[in-house]
Amino acid sequence: AQSVTQLGSHVSVSEGALVLLRCNYSSSVPPYLFWYVQYPNQGLQLLLKYTSAATLVKGINGFEAEFKKSETSFHLTKPSAHMSDAAEYFCAVSDGGSSNTGKLIFGQGTTLQVKP
Amino acid sequence: ETGVTQSPTHLIKTRGQQVTLRCSSQSGHNTVSWYQQALGQGPQFIFQYYREEENGRGNFPPRFSGLQFPNYSSELNVNALELDDSALYLCASSTGMETQYFGPGTRLLVL
Numbered sequence: 001a002q003s004v005t006q007l008g009s010h011v012s013v014s015e016g017a018l019v020l021l022r023c024n025y026s027s028s029v030p031p032y033l034f035w036y037v038q039y040p041n042q043g044l045q046l047l048l049k050y051t052s053a054a055t056l057v058k059g060i061n062g063f064e065a066e067f068k069k070s071e072t073s074f075h076l077t078k079p080s081a082h083m084s085d086a087a088e089y090f091c092a093v094s095d096g097g098s099s100n101t102g103k104l105i106f107g108q109g110t111t112l113q114v115k116p
Numbered sequence: 117e118t119g120v121t122q123s124p125t126h127l128i129k130t131r132g133q134q135v136t137l138r139c140s141s142q143s144g145h146n147t148v149s150w151y152q153q154a155l156g157q158g159p160q161f162i163f164q165y166y167r168e169e170e171n172g173r174g175n176f177p178p179r180f181s182g183l184q185f186p187n188y189s190s191e192l193n194v195n196a197l198e199l200d201d202s203a204l205y206l207c208a209s210s211t212g213m214e215t216q217y218f219g220p221g222t223r224l225l226v227l
Contacts, residue, residue: 034215036218043120043122092158102210102212103149103161104149104161104208104216106158106159107158108157109156109157
């Protein structure tokens with residue numbers, strides 16, 4: 001069975017500091033991995049995805065994530081935090097369609113706070 | 117190109133009632149997935165519809181049901197509402213098993 005663990009339910013950084021949000025996954029098949037962002041009272045917006053191509057994935061708004069199979073990790077980073085990055089971030093894993101649904105399994109989420 | 121839309125945005129029901137939530141998929145997408153997001157939690161997969169047929173279901177009771185129409189829009193129906201059904205209901209559309217794009221959600225409150 002697939003699962004996702006996001007380490008740290010709350011992360012606080014200063015504006016301009018490095019953002020690091022941690023995600024570890026468990027999957028019996030080659031996974032597809034995603035990061036989504038959710039702003040208050042909104043749906044989920046796709047930040048980036050890994051689908052077995054390059055292990056370093058670049059997304060929108062300056063975010064990137066690196067797939068590390070040996071560590072079963074897919075951590076999200078951004079070199080310099082902006083106030084507008086404050087939101088809830090979700091890591092998700094999919095079986096890529098091997099179960100014929102490609103359903104997403106989400107982590108519990110990490111709230112990113114950016115201090116001025 | 118129109119994104120995923122959902123209606124209504126908010127809804128208040130009482131325990132035991134029935135509710136229907138609606139989702140219009142993004143242009144060109146033939147697959148709709150529904151998720152339930154309880155407060156402070158990650159979204160949980162309810163079910164998926166592909167070309168008008170249910171194509172996978174999560175751990176939700178039969179009182180959660182759905183439909184997909186020929187234009188690929190979809191409905192989520194919940195019967196016999198319980199207090200724990202209070203949540204944000206998210207619809208996502210995709211082309212088959214490709215990346216899912218989410219709508220803004222419907223926030224349901226059951227009193």
